Amino acid sequence: MGKLKVLFLLLTVSVLVLSACGTKKDAGAEKSDGDGSYELMKKGSLTFAASGVYKPFNFEEKGKLTGFDIEIGEAIADKMGLEANPVTNPFETIMQGLIGKKFDAIIGSMAYTKERAKQVNFTEPYYYSGGMIFVSEDNKDIKSEDDLKGKKIGVVAQSTYEKPAQTLSDNIQYYSSDVVALKDLTIEGRLDAVITADIVGYEAIDNDFKIKEVGKPLWVEQPSIAVRPDNDALREDIDKALKEIIEDGTYDEISKKWFDRNLLDLDLEGVELLE
CATH class of the missing domain: 3.40.190.10 (Periplasmic binding protein-like II)
Structure with missing residues (x-):
């Protein structure tokens, strides 16, 4: 009987260990979509x-x-x-x-x-969306991208507008928000132009920002x-x-x-x- 009890205890421990391993594997699977085909930061x-x-x-x-x-x-x-x-x-x-x-x-x-x-x-x-140049409503000096040489241009850092702006001027002001940049256009002495998405600029105009677009979009992104x-x-x-x-x-x-x-x-x- 003593040997049978020992054998029973060993079998019980083995089952518990296997169950614990299975639980750990299942917990790791919570990073997938359920069928394991891709990873998600939060299951579901x-x-x-x-x-x-x-x-x-x-x-x-x-x-x-x-x-x-x-x-x-x-x-x-x-x-x-x-x-x-x-x-x-x-x-x-x-x-x-x-x-x-x-x-x-x-x-x-x-x-x-x-x-x-x-x-x-x-x-x-x-x-x-088109990349567009915007200037203040009363700006009469900037009529095309050729007029931006040496002008202070506002762009969002790491955006697709950054490199094109650098080819047009060596005076770049970086922002974390296009809205803030466009707002600065309306404050005398802050900026000469902003390059951003045409849709964003038009939305700002609809919200009474005193700005206007220059020419046509430089490109479509x-x-x-x-x-x-x-x-x-x-x-x-x-x-x-x-x-x-x-x-x-x-x-x-x-x-x-x-x-x-x-x-x-x-x-x-x-x-x-x-x-």
């Missing part, structure tokens, strides 16, 4: 980042993130069967945040460029959703969900809510796409 949720200071695309209102980017992210998460978990990160360090696994994706008006694509993987574009290269299965599912919200009319509804038009409805023939 799509955690995506935006700067939170890029109105009307992403901004805080009454303590909550809202805007076009945020609603697109929410619609995509819904199609994927996930909860939307939008977070903020300064734009100048947002790629580092993604690579450092602070969030799953960037849905924050980050345009695709070949340089950025060396570090992250991008989905198809989820809207098109392709804001896309970014994920880490080692999580490309997530990009594939996001692309699939994006296609679905475009096809079922959800995208059109969100776009027209914020801009009275579909931001993907643009004739790209003969247009220079920023790469």
Whole structure:
């Protein structure tokens, strides 16, 4: 009987050890979407980042993130069967945040460029936007990009507008928010011009900023959703969900809510796409 008791105890301990190992493995799986095909920072949720200071695309209102980017992210998460978990990160360090696994994706008006694509993987574009020069309403000196030589230009650091601005002038003022830069245009002596998205500038004009556009867009950029290269299965599912919200009319509804038009409805023939 003594030997049988010892054998029974050994079997019991073995079962407990195996159970404990299984529990540890299951806990680790909480970083996946349930079937293990891709990694999520929080099980059952799509955690995506935006700067939170890029109105009307992403901004805080009454303590909550809202805007076009945020609603697109929410619609995509819904199609994927996930909860939307939008977070903020300064734009100048947002790629580092993604690579450092602070969030799953960037849905924050980050345009695709070949340089950025060396570090992250991008989905198809989820809207098109033109890079535009804006000046104060009473500025009569700047009528084209050729007039910007030596002028003080405001741009958001690490944005797609930074390098073009540097080719036009050696006097660059960096900002963390396009809205603040455009506001500085209205204060005498602060800035001569700002280069930002045409949509953002027009939104500022609609909100009584005393500014105006100069000429036509310098180029058209392709804001896309970014994920880490080692999580490309997530990009594939996001692309699939994006296609679905475009096809079922959800995208059109969100776009027209914020801009009275579909931001993907643009004739790209003969247009220079920023790469």
